[in-house]
Amino acid sequence: MIRFYSLFTVFIFFISLQVNAQKREISGPVYIDSAQAFPVSSISKRKLIAPSTEYKIVNPRNRGINKVVPGKGLPKTTDAALQEKMGEVPGKAPIFSFDAVTSRSTPTDPTGAAGPNHYVNGWNSAFSIFDKSGNQIVPPASLSSIGGEFTNETLGDPIILYDEFADRFLITQFSETPESFLVAVSQGPDPVNDGWYTYRFPTNGALPDYPKISVWSDGYYVTTNKNSNSASTSQVVYVFERDRMLIGETARLLAFPLVGINTNGFYSPAGFHAMGGEMPPLGNSPIIYLQDDAWAGVSEDHLKIWNIDVNWNLLTNSTIRESQELGAASGVSPFIATFDGGAFSNLAQPNQAPEIDALQATMMYMTQYRRFANHNSVVMNFVVDINPTAAEHAGIRWYELRQDRNGGPWSVYQEGTYAPDKSDRFSGSIGMDREGNIGLGYTVLDDSPETPIFPSIRYTGRYSNDPLGEMTLVEASIVEGLSPNPNTRYGDYAHLTLDPTDGVTFWHNGEYFDGVDRKNRVGVFKLAPDFNNDVGIIAIPNPEDATLSGSESITVTIRNFGRNTQSNIPVSYTINEGQTINEVFTGSLPGTSSVDYTFSASADLGIVGQAYEITASTNLADDDNEDNDEFSGTIRNLFPNDVGVTSIDAPSTGLELTSSEEITVTIENFGGEPQSNIPVSYQIENNRSVNETFSGTLPVGENVTYTFSQRANLSVSGRYNISAETNLTGDSQPENDGVEKSVANLNCIPEGSDCTSFGDGIFSFELEDILNERIPCTTGYGDFIGSSTDLDRSEGTFTVRVKTLFDSPEDNEKFSMWIDLNDNGVFDDEERLISSQVIPTASTWHEYEFTLPANAPLGLHLLRIRAGDVSFDGDLNDPCSVMDYGTTHDYSVRITDSTLSIDDFLLNEANLVISDQGNRIFRVFLETEFDETLRVTIHNLLGQKLLENKVESNGQGYLYEFDMSYAATGVYLLRIGTREVGIVKRFIVK
Structure with a gap:
């Protein structure tokens, strides 16, 4: 290794610059070295070494001291750049997509780039070529x-x-023996048949963690997460001598600090990566990083830019200088780029899987630079929390910066925070095509029980003529995840590149999950127009679902999908396939842009409860693509009063639930008018309802979380059914008023078993109506008690099927099952119905029979299943023992008996209770497992029938409330049953 400049001399030069130019924030190189080329033959001529199958968790990303200041930083409310609604422009489906790798490296570090004829794909620690x-x-x-x-x-x-x-293609990785950065440069555009030059660039005693490489006219620039606590004075950015590397000569390197930088432990700046037909001029190579005012030493959220000028003729004349700070005065809205005080576990997954690292404090790869006729543009992104007052909600803050002359200052042309719904979006990668259109690939995640989304890869984008700050395309999917991430480590990045052959095709590579496997998926898509003349309707923004009138204006959004400007566009609409209304938009509409048009003819939408299908279309004479001309939407004239509880958010199944558990629900306004003072109630099993009032105002189409002031007693072990509903006077749609949820107070939840390393435990389960496949491996425990099936005890024997991902050559993988027949929340030995049955092979259904006791109690009961490797610590047949390798899951079963007649149920099994709720409101509950429709009647002592109604089973029996406030004082008779048989009971109205 040839060292061109002594470290001591460089250090003295650096100190001199700092003393003489402290206010200019400028430094010279702090390290200079070189690397010789090691040429190698083409990959086609080499014997390939298979990737290692010894999967291991990569060590956590290197970090320094966390410098988050709790409570510091803006904004204090919702992100000012937030895009809350998804775009309306129909996005193009992926041209195609493919799995690039299946691995269990944690994380996989997906990366790849397209060349003239190949896509080279890489991950930890391997590559392949497509x-x-x-x-x-x-x-x-x-x-x-x-x-x-x-x-x-x-x-x-x-x-x-x-x-x-x-x-040329480049393939890079780092090394720690010694600490260095390895680069392979192809000797031509063919990565298979052309040879390679390989280099080992020393990094002077510190691992170049999280390196990201970019192309500039005078070098290959590499940013690192290195020397975090001294980044302003130590080597962070490396520049490799590109011109010599391309011809296989010994190449020099320079290393620079980022003068004036503040970091929060882990950090990742970015170099501007040049692409497009024209290389940038020499010098002024920008490096950029975010600065969060939640960090110590940062007074305002801003983007900090440095310029590096390399002088390959006289290395010591090379400099890095702080060029700009883009803050609020420059158009940078405050952002929250810090999650959980800087911790690496941030975003909740479905099924209580581990929280995922949001990849904070990172300028996500790549930061792509492109030159245009009258400006230079660069696009970039990083993850932010969109609202500090609520649970963490990840969105993608993205920017386009522009420069109106080479070497001039950069300005914010547009910014946005993409978080168009309640799902998390993060791990973004962004690029700009040759026409100025922006593509953004990213990961979507949602832990909502009603709409769970495992880590999935999607994309959106915007056209150059679209409104600034908006991703206008409808989100499109590259691949939907099949399982959660079994670990907190994610990514650690995604990678979007532009196809160099046309400059408009995007190639995005990201990580998703299938069982215990991590997969990288490449999605290929394009935004640029395919036609010159192409217009259509993309939306009907007015009217919206509401309480409507007989004279409503109809507004449509016309989209020019083509390249040519259009004017005098014929447009039309129909209502429920009725009369066609024809008009003309006389304005001018440039290519790839939109305009709203309101018809002069209004529509009659005045029937309450009616759904109206509005179909609008354009009728351009020379339209090249008629497939997108028409758009249909259904508009509903809503009943004015319609609210309901859509979810029970708390409590959840747990250990040692208390006698004072909060009940939290979500209330939604389905109707056409705002609602205030909404009566809401909850009920535990068949106990008395708790009635309260949400006193706020709930706008049309919105929801609110409400926590009851009266708490619930769930202190007794066992299973609880919770129901909640609204009771709005005059509610027009009572069928959507309420929901139910099952939770359990368990004596043990055996979390902590390892089901990731080898695939131990149950990954698919089937019993009668329960079918749960691709069960995620999380903490080793899964709560599925909301899933239930009926077991008819008169049938005696049943078959259960399970599947594991672990091959057990010595038959050590075994399976056991319990049903809590006495409902005490404890799985006793005598309740174990399957005991230590062998699961011999992986990924294959195995069947096991069990028999219910003839006297098994009717009703709902908890079911527990366990599987694991019994050769390690942990007792499979102890339902509370934490196994080294395995899983434990809970479900519900309802035991019935088809041999019992209605007479048996009503006369021998049922328990009828009538309770006075106050104010002459009565409640009747018939506890029985009979579940057919019954009839309830009330008579006075003269035999006159005062009431007759149907009543349905709620799973535990029949519950019915009735109002006697207008009845005379006295004794009455209530009967419940069929027309042939029933139970009669007296009650008194006082």
Whole structure:
């Protein structure tokens, strides 16, 4: 290794610059070195080494001291740049997508880039090569297969890059023996058949963690998460001598600090990555990083930009200087870029899986730079929390900065925070095509029980003519996740690149999950128009669902999907396939832009409760694509009064639930008018209802969380059914008033078993109507007691099926099952119905029979299943024992008996209770497992029938409330049953 400049001299030069130019925030290089080229033959001629199958969790990302200041920082309310609604422009479906790798590396670090004829894909710690149709032509191979300086090197954190100005691929990774950065540069545009130059650049005694490489005219620039606590004075950014690397000569490197930077432990700045037909001028290579005012030493949220000027003729004349700070005065809205005080577990997953690392404090890869005729643009993104007053909600803050002259200052052309619904969006990667359209790929996650989303890869975008600050495209899916992340580590990044052959096709690579496998999916999509003349309708913004009138204005959004400007566009609409209304939009509509048009002819939408289908279309004479001309939407004339409880948010199944548990529900206004003072109630099992009032105002179409002031007693172990509903006077749709939820107070929840490393435990389960497949491996415990099936005890024997992901050659993987027949929340030995049955093979259904006791109590009961490797610690047949390797899951079963007649149920099994609720309101409950429709009647002692009604089973029996406030004082008779048989009981009205 040749060292061109002594470290001591460089250090003295650096100190001199700091003393003489402290106010200018400028520094020279703090480290200079070089690396010799090690040429290697083409991959097609090399013996490939298979990737390691010894999957391990990569060590946590390096970090320094956390410098978050609790309570510090803006905004204190919702993100001012927030885009709360998804765009309306129909996005194009992916051209195609494909799985690039299946691995269990944690994380996989997905990366890849398209060249003229290939897509080179990389992950920890391997690569593979595809053709441009997604066909694999080089199978997965260890990075060490490249040879040269990569020989025996598999530490990973790879980056794949295509340098379109040189027609070369780059493959990089870091090394710790010694600490260095490895780069392989292809000797031509063919990564399979062209040879490679390999380099080992030393990094001077510190691992170059989280390296991200970019192309500039005078070098390859690498930013790192290195020397966090001294980033303003130590080497952080490396510049490799690109010109010499491209011809396989010994190449020099310079390392620079980021003068004036503040960090929060882990940090990741970014270099501007040049792409497009024209290389930027030499010098002024920008580096950018966010600065969060929640960190110590930062007074305002801003973007900080440094410029690096490399002088390869006289290295010591090279400099880095702080160029700009873009804050509020420059158009940067305050942001919250810190999650959980800087911790690495942030975003909740479905099924109580581990919380995912949001990848905070990171300028996400890549920061892509492109030159246009009258400006230069760069796009970038990072994750933010959109509202500090609520639970953490991740969105993507993105920017387009512009520069009106080479070397001039950068300004904020547009910014936005993309979080169009309640789901989390993070791990973004952004790019701009040659026409100025922006594509954004990212991960979507949602832990909502009603709409769970496992980590899934999607994309959106915007056209250059669209309103600034908005991602206008309807979100499109590359792949929907099948399972949660079994670990907190995610990504650690995604990678979107532009196809160099056309400059408009995006290739995005991200991580999703299938069982215990981590997969990288590549999605290929395009935004640029396919036609010159192409217009259509994309939305009907007015009217909206509400209480409507007989004279409503109809507004449509016309979209020019093509390249040519259009005017005098014929438009029309119909209501429920009725009369066609034809008019003309006479304005001018540029390509890839939209305009709202309101018809002069109004529509009669005045029937309450009626749904109206509005179909609108354009009728352009020379339209090249008629597929997108028409848009239909259904508008509802809502009943004025219609509210309901949509979910019971608390409590949840747990240990040692108390006698004072909060009951929290979500109330939604389905109707056409705002509602205030909404009566709401909850009921535990068949106990007395708790009635309260939500005193606020709930706008049309919105929801609110309400916590009852009266708490619930759930202190006795066992299973509880909770129901909640609204009781709005005059509610027009009572069928959507309420919901139910099952929770349990358990004596033990055996969390902590390992079901990730080898696939131990139950990953699919089936019993009668319960079918639960691809069960996520989380903490080793799963709460599925909301899933229930009926078991008819008269049938005696039943079959249960389970599937594991662990091959058990020594038959150590075993399965047991209990039903809590006495409903005490404890799974006793005598309640174990399957005991230590062998699960011999992985990914195959195995069947086991069990028999219910003939006298098994009727009704709902908890069911517990366990499976694991019994050769390790933990007792499978102890329902509370934490196994080293395995899982425990809880469900519900309802035991019935079809041999019992209605007479048996009503006369022998049922318990009828009538209770006075006050104010002459009575409540009757018939406790029975009979579940057919019954009739309830009330007579006075003269035999006159005062009331007759149907009553349905609620699962535990029959519950019915009735009002006797207008009846005379005296004794009455209530009967419940069928017409042939029933139970009669007296009650008194006082």
